[in-house]
Amino acid sequence: MSRGFPDEFIEQVKSQNNIVTVLSKYLRLDRKGKNYWACCPFHNEKTPSFAVNESEGYYHCFGCGETGDVIKFLEKYDGLSFYEAVKKLAENAGLTVPEGYDSQKEIEALREKEKVLKALNFAKNYYEECLKKDKDKASNYVLKREFTPEIIKYFAIGYSPDWQGLIVNLKGQGVSLQTMKQAGLIEENSKGNFYDVFATRITFPIFNSLGDTIGFTARSLEKNPEFAKYRNSTQTIVFDKSKTIYNLHTIRELKKSQSNIDYIIICEGTIDVIAMFKAGFKNTVACMGTAITLFHARELKKYSDKVVLCLDGDGAGQRAMYKAIDILNDGGLEVRVAVLKDKLDPDEYLKKYGGESLKETIDNACDGVEYKINSLEGQYNLNDNFEKNKFVNQVLELLSHLKTNAEKEIYLKLLAKKANMSIDILRRDLDSGVSKESESDNNSEQQTSPLDVRLQGIVKAVRFVLASIIHKEEYSFVAFSKNLYFKNKTYQKLYDFAKNCYENNKTYTISSLFDYFDCENNKDVEEIIGFNFNEIGDKKEEYFKECLRRLEEESLKVYQENLLEQFKTERDLDARRQIAMKLSQIAKEIKNGDRK
Numbered sequence: 001m002s003r004g005f006p007d008e009f010i011e012q013v014k015s016q017n018n019i020v021t022v023l024s025k026y027l028r029l030d031r032k033g034k035n036y037w038a039c040c041p042f043h044n045e046k047t048p049s050f051a052v053n054e055s056e057g058y059y060h061c062f063g064c065g066e067t068g069d070v071i072k073f074l075e076k077y078d079g080l081s082f083y084e085a086v087k088k089l090a091e092n093a094g095l096t097v098p099e100g101y102d103s104q105k106e107i108e109a110l111r112e113k114e115k116v117l118k119a120l121n122f123a124k125n126y127y128e129e130c131l132k133k134d135k136d137k138a139s140n141y142v143l144k145r146e147f148t149p150e151i152i153k154y155f156a157i158g159y160s161p162d163w164q165g166l167i168v169n170l171k172g173q174g175v176s177l178q179t180m181k182q183a184g185l186i187e188e189n190s191k192g193n194f195y196d197v198f199a200t201r202i203t204f205p206i207f208n209s210l211g212d213t214i215g216f217t218a219r220s221l222e223k224n225p226e227f228a229k230y231r232n233s234t235q236t237i238v239f240d241k242s243k244t245i246y247n248l249h250t251i252r253e254l255k256k257s258q259s260n261i262d263y264i265i266i267c268e269g270t271i272d273v274i275a276m277f278k279a280g281f282k283n284t285v286a287c288m289g290t291a292i293t294l295f296h297a298r299e300l301k302k303y304s305d306k307v308v309l310c311l312d313g314d315g316a317g318q319r320a321m322y323k324a325i326d327i328l329n330d331g332g333l334e335v336r337v338a339v340l341k342d343k344l345d346p347d348e349y350l351k352k353y354g355g356e357s358l359k360e361t362i363d364n365a366c367d368g369v370e371y372k373i374n375s376l377e378g379q380y381n382l383n384d385n386f387e388k389n390k391f392v393n394q395v396l397e398l399l400s401h402l403k404t405n406a407e408k409e410i411y412l413k414l415l416a417k418k419a420n421m422s423i424d425i426l427r428r429d430l431d432s433g434v435s436k437e438s439e440s441d442n443n444s445e446q447q448t449s450p451l452d453v454r455l456q457g458i459v460k461a462v463r464f465v466l467a468s469i470i471h472k473e474e475y476s477f478v479a480f481s482k483n484l485y486f487k488n489k490t491y492q493k494l495y496d497f498a499k500n501c502y503e504n505n506k507t508y509t510i511s512s513l514f515d516y517f518d519c520e521n522n523k524d525v526e527e528i529i530g531f532n533f534n535e536i537g538d539k540k541e542e543y544f545k546e547c548l549r550r551l552e553e554e555s556l557k558v559y560q561e562n563l564l565e566q567f568k569t570e571r572d573l574d575a576r577r578q579i580a581m582k583l584s585q586i587a588k589e590i591k592n593g594d595r596k
Contacts, residue, residue, distance in 0.1 A: 005086060009098055010071075010515050013086060016093035019070045019511070020054045026077060026256070039260075041077055042066045043332075044305045046260060057511030060530035067526040069511040078210055083110060109237070112182065116238055119175045119183045120205075120213040126169045127158025127203040127216075134159055137221045141202055145271070151278050158203040160218070166196040184215060184233040198231065204270045206233065206288070207249045215239035217246075217270050217288070230269075232288060241288040243295050247273050250282055255303045263306040263336070265362065266292070267346050268320070275347040276310075279355040281362075284310075292324040297331020306334040308365050312345040322375060325368035336365035369411055372398055377418055392419050396430050458554055461547035466491060467531030468544055469498045470510070475541040477502065479548055485558040490517065490524045560586045 020029060020036055029036040029052060040050040040061040049063035060067045068076065074085035083106045090097050131138055131152070138159035147157060160166060170180055177194055180186045186194045201218035208214050215233030233239050245251075254261055265284040267273055276284040283304075287296055300307060307328055311321050321337060328335045338361050340349045349358055366374070373395055380391040395415050402408050408430065416423040468476035480499050486492040497516060501508050510529055517525045536543055560583065567579045 006098060007515060009095075010086070011512070013089050013093065013095060014057055014070060014511055016095065017070050017089045018054065019057050019059065019073075020052055022070050022089070022092075023052055023059065023073060026073075040064060040066065041255075042302055044261075044301055044303060053510065056509045058509075058514070058529065062530070062532055065526070065530060067530040069514045072514060079208070081106065081110070083107065113237055115175075115179045116183045116236060117212050117214070119170060119179050119185065120215070120238070122170055122173050122175060123166060123183070123185055123216070124156055124158065124203075124205045124213045126166055127160055127198075127205075128156055129158075130161050130165070131157060131159035131202075134161065138202060141219075141221060146278075147274070148278065151274060154277075155274055156205045156213075158205070160196055160198045160201055160203055163195040163199040166198075167194060182236060184236045184239065201231065204274075206239065206244060206246060208238075208244075209248045209252045211249045212238075214244070215241075219271075242293060244288050245296055245299055246270055246286040246288055247277070248285055248299070250277070251285060251300075251303050254283060261304040263308050264300055264304050265308045265310050265338075266300075266324075268311050269345075272310075272346040275350050279350050279358065281355075281358075291320065292327050294327055294331055297328045297333055300328075301332050305332070306336065308336045308338050308362055310338045310340065310346055310362065312340075312343075318375065322372065325372065329368060335368035337368060337371040338362045338365040339371070369398065369402070369407075370414065373411065373414060373418070382419065388419055392421070392426070392429075396426070396433060399430055400433055458550065461550045462486065462488075462491060462554075463528055463531060464536065465544065465547050465551055466494055467528045467533070468540070470494060470513070470528055471531070471533075473540070473544075475544050482548070482552060483555065483559075484551060485555040485562065487558055488524060493517065494525065494528065556586055 023029060023036075023038075027038040027041060027050070029038050030048070031037075034053070034055070036052040036054065037048040038050045038052070039045050039048050040063055042061060043064040043066075045063055050059060050061045050066075052059045058067065058069050059073065066076070071082065071085045071089065074080050074088060075082060078085070078088075080088065087097055087110075131142070138161070142152065142157070151157070167177070167180065167186060170185075171177075177186065180194070181188075185197065187197050188194050198216055198218040200222055201220050203216050203218045205213045206215040206217060215236070215238070217230060217232045220227050220229050220231070232241060235241065251261065251264060261283055263283065265276065265281055267276060267284055267286045269286055273284050273286045285300070287293075309321050309324055309328075311318070311324075325335050325337070338358075340346065340358075340361065342349075342352070344352065346358070349361075376391055376394050376398075380387040382388045382391060392415065395411075399408050399411050399415075402411070409427075412423055412426050412430065415421075416426055419426075465476070465479060469479055479495075480502050484495055486495065494513075494517070497513075500506070513525060513529060533540065563579050563583050563586070567576060567583070570576050570579060
C-alpha cells in the first residue's frame with residue numbers, strides 16, 4: 001500500500017498522468033537531450049536547472065535539490081495533501097478513487113475542507129451581489145475609494161448589509177450553520193443567536209495561491225469607536241493569517257505569464273495592495289496585518305529573489321520595516337526599502353503624488369543595510385561626540401554580520417561619510433571586533449578529524465554507487481554479484497530493492513521509488529535520485545569500480561558488526577560457533593585488504 005492506496009492504483013494514476021503533460025500546465029518546459037528543462041517553481045532562478053525525466057517519471061532541481069514525482073509536484077506546488085493530489089490526478093485521468101482508503105481521518109478532513117471552501121465561495125458571491133444592489137453607504141465608500149468596476153470585479157469586493165442575510169442565503173444553498181461557523185463566517189451571541197461577523201462592512205475576499213476564497217478582511221462603514229475598523233477572518237482549517245499572503249494568486253499568475261518577476265512589493269494592508277494594483281503595480285502583496293515571517297519569505301522566494309518593502313511611513317510602519325529586513329534576508333531574499341515621504345501609506349501617497357512618483361521612489365529604493373544605517377542616524381545627534389560614538393558602534397555591530405568584505409567596505413564608506421571619520425580607523429575597529437569570531441570559525445574548521453574526512457569519502461562513494469544502480473547504468477550491474485551491506489538502513493533498502501528487481505527480471509521507474517520509500521521524510525533517497533552525474537565527468541565506469549571496491553571493504557566491516565551483535569544475543573552453542581567461524585574469516589579478509 002502507498003500511504004493507504006493500493007500500489008496498483010498509484011501506478012495507474014501515474015501512468016495515465018504523463019509528468020511532462022501535467023507539469024506543462026504549470027511550467028514552460030523545453031526539451032534538451034533526454035530531459036525537459038524549466039526554471040524551478042520552488043525557488044527563483046533565471047537559468048533553468050529544473051529537469052523533468054519523462055521516461056522515468058520524476059523531476060529534480062539541480063539548484064535547490066527538490067525531487068519528486070507527479071504526485072509530489074502537486075503537493076508542493078498547489079499545497080495539496082497526498083490524498084488531494086492523488087484525487088486530482090485520478091479525476092484528470094477519469095479514474096475512480098478506490099473505496100476503503102486507510103486514512104479515514106484524512107478523507108473526513110478533506111470533506112470538511114471542501115465544504116468550508118464551498119461556503120466561503122458562496123459568501124463571496126453573496127457579498128458581491130449585495131454591493132451591486134446597494135445605493136447607499138457601500139456605494140459611497142466605493143466611489144470615495146475610486147474603485148473601478150474592473151478592480152471591484154478582479155478583487156471580488158463585496159458588502160454585507162445586515163446581520164442575517166448571509167445566513168439565510170447560505171442555508172438556501174444547503175450550507176449548515178456548523179459549516180458556516182467552521183468557515184469563520186458566523187458567531188453566536190449571548191442569546192444563542194448566530195450572526196454574520198462581517199455585517200455592515202465592505203468585504204475583501206482573501207484568496208490562496210490557487211484562487212480559492214479562504215477568508216475575508218472587512219472594513220466597517222460605521223463610525224463607532226467600539227466597532228473595529230477592520231476585521232479579518234479567524235483561524236480556520238483553510239485560513240491561517242500567519243501563513244497567508246494577500247494577492248499571492250496574482251503573483252503566481254504573473255510568474256506563469258512572464259516567467260521572471262524582477263521584484264515583489266510588500267505593503268501593509270489590503271487597500272494599499274488594491275491601490276497599487278490599480279496604479280499598475282500588480283506585483284504587490286500584503287501579509288494580513290501580521291509581522292512578516294520566515295514562512296512568508298520562503299513563499300515569496302518561489303517567485304522572485306528581490307522584494308521591495310513599501311510599508312506605511314509612520315513610526316509603526318518603519319519599526320516593522322526594520323524587523324522585516326532581517327527575516328526576509330534569512331529567507332534568501334534581496335531586500336530594498338522604499339521610504340515614502342510625509343509618512344504616508346501607499347494609498348495616500350498615490351493620491352497625493354501619483355504613480356510616476358511612486359515608481360521613481362521604488363526604483364531608487366535603498367538596500368536594507370543602508371536603510372538601517374539611515375534609521376540609526378536619525379536616532380542620534382552626530383554633533384555630540386558621545387552620541388556619535390554610540391551611533392558608530394551600533395553600525396559597526398550591524399556590519400560585523402555581513403558575509404563579505406566587499407559588502408563591509410561599501411557601508412564603511414557610507415559610515416565614514418556620515419560620521420566624518422577616517423575609514424581606516426573604522427575598518428580597524430570593525431576588524432578587531434570580529435577577529436575573535438573569525439579565529440573561532442577557523443579553529444572549528446581545523447578540528448575536522450582524518451576519520452571525518454574518510455567517512456565523508458565513503459558517503460560520497462556509497463551515493464555514487466547507489467545512484468548508478470538506481471538509475472540502471474550498465475556498468476553498475478556488476479554490483480549485484482557482490483554482497484553489499486550498509487549501515488544506513490535506507491541505503492540497504494535501496495540496494496536490496498534494485499537487486500531484487502534485477503535478479504527477478506522486474507522493471508521499475510524512478511517514479512516508483514517515491515511509492516516504496518518515504519522520500520519526504522528521508523532526504524537520502526532524494527539525494528541519490530537527484531545525483532548529478534555530470535560532476536563525475538567522462539570516467540564514470542572507472543570511478544564506479546574504485547567506489548565499489550571501497551564499498552566492499554566497508555561492507556565487510558558492517559557485516560562484521562552485524563555478526564558481533566548476533567553473537568552477543570545468540571544462546572545456541574552451535575549457532576555461536578558458526579558465527580565465530582564467520583567472524584574469523586571476515587577478520588582475515590579485512591586484514592588482507594588492509595595490506596593491499
